[in-house]
Amino acid sequence: MRLSFLILLILVVLPAFGHAAQEAAYPFPDSYKATVYGTPPDMAYVIEKPVKPVVEAIRIKNRKVPNVFSYSSEMFYTTALQKDDAPLIFIIAGTGAEHNSAKMKFLTQAFYQAGFHVAALSSPTHMNFLVSVSQHASPGYVPHDVNDLYRVMLWIKEDIEKERTVTDYYVTGYSLGAMHTAFLAHLDEERGDFNFRKALMINPPVSLYHSVCRLDSWLTKENLGDQSVRDEIDHFVDLFSDYYKNSEVTDLDDNFLYDLITHIDLEDKDLRALIAVDFRVSTSAMIFASDVCLQAGYLVPLSAYPLSSTTPLMPYAEASFEISFKSYMDEYLLPYLQYLDPGLDRWTMIKQCSLYEISDYLKKTDKVVLVGNVNDPILDEHDLAFIGKVFGDRATLFPSGGHCGNIMYGPFVEKMLELVSP
Amino acid sequence: MMHRFSTRCLSIFKVGVLLAVLFIVAACGVATTTRIDPALSLENTGFQAPVSHAPDPDKPETMRDIEFMKVYDPWEPMNRSFYDFNAGFDSYVFLPVTTAYETVLPDPVRKGVSNFVQNANEVPTIVNCFLQGKMKKGAVTFSRFFINSTFGIFGFMDLASNNKSLKLQKEDMGQTLGAWGVGNGPYFVMPILGPSNVRDTVGFGGDLLLVLLQMKYAYKILGVENTRTVAISELLIRAINKRSNEPFRYHGTGSPYEYEMVRFIYTKRRELDIER
Numbered sequence: 001m002r003l004s005f006l007i008l009l010i011l012v013v014l015p016a017f018g019h020a021a022q023e024a025a026y027p028f029p030d031s032y033k034a035t036v037y038g039t040p041p042d043m044a045y046v047i048e049k050p051v052k053p054v055v056e057a058i059r060i061k062n063r064k065v066p067n068v069f070s071y072s073s074e075m076f077y078t079t080a081l082q083k084d085d086a087p088l089i090f091i092i093a094g095t096g097a098e099h100n101s102a103k104m105k106f107l108t109q110a111f112y113q114a115g116f117h118v119a120a121l122s123s124p125t126h127m128n129f130l131v132s133v134s135q136h137a138s139p140g141y142v143p144h145d146v147n148d149l150y151r152v153m154l155w156i157k158e159d160i161e162k163e164r165t166v167t168d169y170y171v172t173g174y175s176l177g178a179m180h181t182a183f184l185a186h187l188d189e190e191r192g193d194f195n196f197r198k199a200l201m202i203n204p205p206v207s208l209y210h211s212v213c214r215l216d217s218w219l220t221k222e223n224l225g226d227q228s229v230r231d232e233i234d235h236f237v238d239l240f241s242d243y244y245k246n247s248e249v250t251d252l253d254d255n256f257l258y259d260l261i262t263h264i265d266l267e268d269k270d271l272r273a274l275i276a277v278d279f280r281v282s283t284s285a286m287i288f289a290s291d292v293c294l295q296a297g298y299l300v301p302l303s304a305y306p307l308s309s310t311t312p313l314m315p316y317a318e319a320s321f322e323i324s325f326k327s328y329m330d331e332y333l334l335p336y337l338q339y340l341d342p343g344l345d346r347w348t349m350i351k352q353c354s355l356y357e358i359s360d361y362l363k364k365t366d367k368v369v370l371v372g373n374v375n376d377p378i379l380d381e382h383d384l385a386f387i388g389k390v391f392g393d394r395a396t397l398f399p400s401g402g403h404c405g406n407i408m409y410g411p412f413v414e415k416m417l418e419l420v421s422p
Numbered sequence: 423m424m425h426r427f428s429t430r431c432l433s434i435f436k437v438g439v440l441l442a443v444l445f446i447v448a449a450c451g452v453a454t455t456t457r458i459d460p461a462l463s464l465e466n467t468g469f470q471a472p473v474s475h476a477p478d479p480d481k482p483e484t485m486r487d488i489e490f491m492k493v494y495d496p497w498e499p500m501n502r503s504f505y506d507f508n509a510g511f512d513s514y515v516f517l518p519v520t521t522a523y524e525t526v527l528p529d530p531v532r533k534g535v536s537n538f539v540q541n542a543n544e545v546p547t548i549v550n551c552f553l554q555g556k557m558k559k560g561a562v563t564f565s566r567f568f569i570n571s572t573f574g575i576f577g578f579m580d581l582a583s584n585n586k587s588l589k590l591q592k593e594d595m596g597q598t599l600g601a602w603g604v605g606n607g608p609y610f611v612m613p614i615l616g617p618s619n620v621r622d623t624v625g626f627g628g629d630l631l632l633v634l635l636q637m638k639y640a641y642k643i644l645g646v647e648n649t650r651t652v653a654i655s656e657l658l659i660r661a662i663n664k665r666s667n668e669p670f671r672y673h674g675t676g677s678p679y680e681y682e683m684v685r686f687i688y689t690k691r692r693e694l695d696i697e698r
Contacts, residue, residue: 057454064464071509071673074454098676126676135462155457229487237490241690245698250592252691253669285677291471292678293464298471309506310499314492315477317679321488323475331473339469 026398026406031375032271034402037262041255045413047109053080053120055100058133058155065131066292068307075132077156078104078120080112087168087197087422088117088160090153092184094175094404096282098122102254103174106408111172114417117164119156123177124148125282127289137293138336139286140329142208142353146183153184154193169194170420174404175378178204178370179355185368186358198420201370203404206383207354212325214378218276219324223269232273239264275377275403284320287328288313298332299323355386362390369394369419371412373401491686495609504611505681509672511614520665532666534578539663540590541570541577542640546632550593554601559591566590592695595632596625600696609685617688 024043028034057074065073077099089111093104099122100108108120122129124145130137134148153171160166171194173181178201185199205211219229243264249256266274291299292307299320300307330346337344351357362368370387372379374397379387387395396415398406406412483489495501524532544567551560566582574581582588599621600606607620618626637656641649675683 055452057452059454059456060462061456061458062460062463069678074452076452096676122676127678128676133462137464151459155455159455228484230484230489233487234490237690241694244691245694248589250590281677285679288678294469295466296469296471297474297476299475301474301476310502312498312502313679314682315479317491317682318486318488319475319477332471335472336469339467 026400026409026412028402028405029375029400030268031373031377031400031402032268032275034373034375034400034405035275035377036266036271036402036405038258038405039408041258043410044106044408045110045410047106047113049113050109051080051112053078053100053105053108053112053118056159058152060133063132066307068292068309068311069127069131069289070309072128072131075122075152076128077122077152078108078118079156079160080108080118080120081160081164082112082115082117085165085167086115086117087170088119088157088166089170089172089420090156090184091118091120092149092171092173092177092180093121093123093126094173094177095123095125095279096286097175097177098126098128103404103407107172107174110413110417111420114421116170117160117166119153119160121149121152121156124180125176125286127285130286130289131293136336136340138290138333140208140325140333140353141337141349142179142183142357146180146187149180150184150187150191150193157194168197168422170198170200171196172200172202172416172420174202174407176205176208178202179208179353182355182358182362182368185365186361189361189365196367197422199368200416200420201368201372202407202416203372203376203378204355204370205378206386207350207356209326209329209350209353210380210383211378212279212329214380215276215279216324216326218272219280223272223276225269229273232270233277235270236274236277239266272377279325280321283325283328284317284323287320287323287332288316291332294336296332296336355390359386359390366394369396371396371398371415371419373398373403373406375400376403378403491682493609493685493689494606495685497608497610501609501611502681504613505684508611508614508616512672516614516665520662523662524666532663535659536663536667537570537574537580538577539660540580541567541574542636543633544570545636546595546629547591547593549632550595550598550629551591553598554593556593559593562588563591563593594622594625595628596622596692597696599625600692606689606692609689617684619689619692622692 026034027040027043028037055076055078057076059074063073091104091107091111093099093101097104099120104120108118112118123139124130124134125139129148130139133152134144135151136144139145157166157169171181171184172178181199181201182204185196188194188196217223219232224232240260243260247256247259288299291297295302295305299316304311329349334344334346334349337349355362368391370391372387372395374384384397387397396419398412398415400406401409401412527535544563547563548560548567551557551563566588569582569588570577570580573579583590596618604621606622610618610620610623612618612623612626615626634653637653638649641652646652673680677683
């Protein structure tokens with residue numbers, strides 16, 4: 001009796017195992033772990049024949065790029081073009097990320113392999129974009145950032161069309177780049193330059209302001225309790241140092257970083273702080289670059305100019321690291337926008353940087369599709385409800401993956417590609 | 423006399439051709455298009471932020487979130503100039519030459535060159551291991567050197583690394599000095615070679631001397647005649663090979679604080695390398 005029960009059990013369970021072996025589930029159900037760890041290298045979507053992407057540059061004539069950023073006076077972007085006619089997809093990076101960051105490199109390869117010409121752009125919040133092509137040099141205000149992107153994309157379109165036939169236009173982006181994607185699709189409806197076939201949002205925030213406030217809060221008492229930010233950061237430095245000291249590595253490559261981050265013992269509180277520190281590193285660079293371009297006296301006192309390539313910058317690194325994104329928006333961005341347009345109020349600014357601004361469009365268009373995760377830590381239940389209500393079945397949400405943690409995970413990538421398949 | 427003159431002319435000619443090739447390669451780097459849009463001129467708008475977060479030198483140390491990043495760097499303005507120079511040299515000379523090297527030589531050949539240099543460098547590592555009393559590391563490195571020099575055909579193949587207990591070790595004279603208790607001294611950016619400090623620069627000099635002695639000895643055994651030309655070529659190939667294997671790109675962090683980041687990572691890593 002028992003034996004037959006066992007056999008029955010095995011028969012019932014076996015097919016399930018067989019299926020699981022085919023498509024191993026994403027291994028980190030915890031949202032913060034997923035966000036920090038990413039996808040294990042052996043579970044990543046396979047790029048069969050990597051293409052060698054080309055770095056290109058755009059220079060604006062007579063632009064007054066500050067001397068201290070002379071190395072960043074051209075806007076760099078990546079292209080990977082098919083030999084024959086093909087659709088072109090623009091990829092917009094997330095907050096602070098460059099056109100050839102690890103995620104961008106991966107997306108470039110994945111979309112190229114799927115048959116697209118690819119043009120990969122840095123986020124408007126990345127220093128290079130800000131310094132070299134941004135009109136108002138104060139990122140974070142989505143309408144301005146999207147105008148900047150749109151202008152640059154038109155130039156790239158013009159250049160690529162000289163070399164190849166482009167059959168259709170697509171746009172995609174992850175994180176903040178996903179929000180830009182939706183707004184680009186909306187702007188294109190008005191202007192009609194690209195006539196995007198599809199716009200794919202990967203892990204978007206619903207409201208930039210709300211999402212950055214969550215990230216900011218992870219470096220406050222709310223998350224850290226009595227521990228100071230400095231102690232928490234020193235704790236990370238010690239953990240990383242110990243791991244390095246006791247390992248046998250000689251190269252600090254991606255594999256080492258993956259091993260390091262998955263082997264040291266981090267609580268959720270630490271993981272949250274680490275995500276926030278990473279974000280702060282990006283935004284501190286952005287704030288410094290913006291303040292220097294505008295000479296607005298927010299971080300660098302006017303008496304300190306001119307800055308040159310020999311000026312020590314550590315004092316500014318320290319001071320800018322301590323500025324939250326929320327402070328940047330309230331103390332710098334909003335006053336600047338009001339300086340340009342006295343009629344603008346805070347509430348309007350925040351709304352213009354959220355998907356609520358274009359929700360009517362997003363509800364009715366079938367162009368804009370979304371892929372994300374239910375446990376994305378930059379979203380709360382209101383955001384998820386918004387996504388469900390506005391996108392309906394045009395949104396695919398995976399149960400786990402955190403914020404962009406599963407962006408290289410096989411089934412996630414297959415879904416992305418399926419959503420933009422012509 | 424005449425003969426010597428003509429060889430000199432020939433070598434000047436060769437250098438000229440090399441430079442011409444370099445500039446052509448350099449020009450092929452990144453294709454730039456220029457766009458005209460007066461709205462993007464970044465003219466001063468006159469806007470002043472109502473709040474200031476200017477650095478406060480009196481802020482207590484315990485309140486400074488990224489205090490860990492500080493490194494003793496009294497020569498910072500000079501170092502930054504060298505950093506800038508190095509970035510320029512890298513993008514106009516070093517990387518174009520490296521790209522040409524990677525284009526001309528197929529992968530397996532470059533791997534062979536890389537293995538050969540790595541094998542030759544085991545010798546200074548062995549010396550430094552023993553100077554620090556790290557007998558086990560020294561023995562591992564000696565075994566690697568022996569296996570790769572013989573079965574690996576003068577080091578062109580790295581067979582030893584197939585054995586997990588014979589992993590590549592790295593010990594240099596800077597680490598030896600550190601192990602003997604010599605402090606970092608001021609941070610120092612070496613022209614062309616990049617981040618260092620006074621101790622590691624002295625150590626680098628020591629390692630270079632070992633390499634030169636080793637080369638001289640090897641040339642003697644092999645009966646190389648024109649030692650000077652061969653030595654210069656070997657050092658150039660070593661430099662190009664090293665750059666080719668180094669993924670670092672100047673201004674690749676996308677941060678205006680790259681100098682500070684590189685300075686910290688270099689210093690911290692050396693500190694840990696000496697400890698382990």
